[in-house]
Amino acid sequence: MDCLFCKIISGEIPSGKVYEDEWVYAFRDIAPQAPVHILVVPKTHIASADEISAENAVLVSRIFEVIPKIAKAEGLQNGYRVVTNVGEDGCQSVKHLHFHILGGKQLAGEMA
Ligand code: AMP
Numbered sequence: 001m002d003c004l005f006c007k008i009i010s011g012e013i014p015s016g017k018v019y020e021d022e023w024v025y026a027f028r029d030i031a032p033q034a035p036v037h038i039l040v041v042p043k044t045h046i047a048s049a050d051e052i053s054a055e056n057a058v059l060v061s062r063i064f065e066v067i068p069k070i071a072k073a074e075g076l077q078n079g080y081r082v083v084t085n086v087g088e089d090g091c092q093s094v095k096h097l098h099f100h101i102l103g104g105k106q107l108a109g110e111m112a
Pocket of ligand 1: 015027029030039092094095
């Protein structure tokens with residue numbers, strides 16, 4: 001499968017890794033939109049949040065266990081935003097489920 005994030009997870013494409021375990025991989029966004037901008041992905045390929053099911057939802061649960069750990073490690077004690085874009089209208093550019101962690105400044109109040 002020709003998936004950019006699968007290649008990052010396998011190490012074929014380098015990344016600024018900040019966390020890894022058996023199920024989850026997290027790395028710095030190459031084009032950060034905030035002082036802290038990290039992508040958290042399941043190691044298993046899931047195309048988007050639209051593909052979350054009873055069978056794979058445990059991976060999303062694992063991701064959301066990891067997010068507070070990363071936020072703490074990054075010093076985001078004042079808060080942060082977690083975003084996942086889905087499909088064309090959602091402006092999803094990489095078709096591997098990922099959650100953006102954005103923080104390190106006061107974020108915009110509007111989300112769309
Ligand atoms: P989205 O637009 O929600 O699909 O988010 C994809 C994100 O992946 C964007 O914020 C990109 O900047 C980021 N991105 C694309 N290529 C890379 C890469 N090689 N390493 C790190 N982040 C990347």
